[in-house]
Ligand SMILES: Cc1cc2nc3c(=O)[nH]c(=O)nc-3n(C[C@H](O)[C@H](O)[C@H](O)COP(=O)(O)O)c2cc1C
Ligand SMILES: [Fe+2]
């Protein structure tokens with residue numbers, strides 16, 4: 001496991017571990033891995049902010065980086081826990097084996113979680129927004145609660161001396177990070193763009209259900225004199241912290257829409273009947289200059305589907321009827337999109353049925369249940385194989401959808 005401690009700013013070091021070949025949270029593909037970052041902050045006292053997961057070898061990787069800095073874990077005075085999810089707190093079990101007594105600084109809502117996950121009940125100092133911890137040598141840490149980004153207990157820590165914000169999950173991204181260059185100022189533009197793509201998928205998979213909380217957190221952050229953003233996942237933003245703030249503002253806004261002037265096309269088909277209309281619809285949308293992001297369901301993992309749907313103002317759903325309901329993998333995907341609170345899409349459904357239909361009823365139920373408020377064009381349903389007329393109708397709806405998306409996103413009245 002590659003892991004090298006690097007200097008973020010005077011008295012601040014980044015420790016980290018990259019994890020690969022896992023499904024993050026047990027379900028999200030991370031083909032490029034994911035980094036978990038931890039930070040050592042030195043005044044006269046020594047604090048560690050955030051940790052890593054507890055899987056085989058990962059805590060050891062973190063502890064080994066103390067040695068690189070000529071530090072001993074026994075030098076630590078404070079353990080600051082911004083977020084209790086085990087990807088950041090899991091190392092505590094291993095840490096406790098080498099260090100018996102330590103003082104934890106965390107939010108009030110983290111306390112029961114510390115007991116529930118790690119049976120830790122002592123030496124916990126609870127902090128609220130505005131509370132500070134003086135590390136000496138002019139280094140004062142200020143705490144800011146940012147609840148529900150991503151769990152209820154989440155807080156951010158701000159080093160007033162260097163202007164470094166430690167927001168844990170907020171401003172994070174997927175993607176393993178090279179310890180040679182974990183900073184935006186040590187990366188080429190295309191590498192930063194790689195992390196921005198990884199950030200979009202991370203946001204849609206992990207954060208998007210908490211977009212309102214994220215918007216509130218971003219407002220709080222804007223009230224601080226932030227010079228560096230040092231998140232719990234991904235790269236550290238030193239040259240242009242505003243860039244990641246803008247990205248998160250944009251992504252949080254996408255949840256309620258409008259998002260980009262693009263259309264996500266999700267389709268599934270058993271015997272190719274529904275499929276016959278897929279390409280004509282895509283071509284119709286693109287004929288209006290609107291980009292599509294196409295996913296066959298269930299072949300395309302929900303992690304990627306969510307990314308496309310979050311970023312698109314329009315969604316096409318093509319699926320057959322199955323046992324009086326919607327093609328099940330599509331229903332599952334749609335329900336998850338609803339649970340992630342991706343709302344207010346311009347949408348169009350088409351598909352094939354044999355004798356009764358039923359997909360529409362389930363679609364309405366999912367939309368209602370999750371309060372998605374998607375705005376659907378009239379569906380195009382065909383019996384068995386679509387006729388030329390069915391295809392033409394689906395094509396027309398594709399054009400209508402693309403125009404509606406343009407109008408919504410660009411206010412393009414001429415389209
Ligand atoms: C397992 C299965 C269950 C189905 N259940 C229904 C149904 O409840 N009502 C209906 O109208 N058609 C039903 N159909 C028929 C399909 O909707 C129809 O064959 C359609 O053309 C399939 O489209 P596709 O080729 O795009 O998968 C079912 C088909 C299969 C294979
Ligand atoms: Fe988290």
Ligand SMILES: [Fe+2]
Nearest residue numbers: 085087169232
């Ligand atoms: Fe996390």
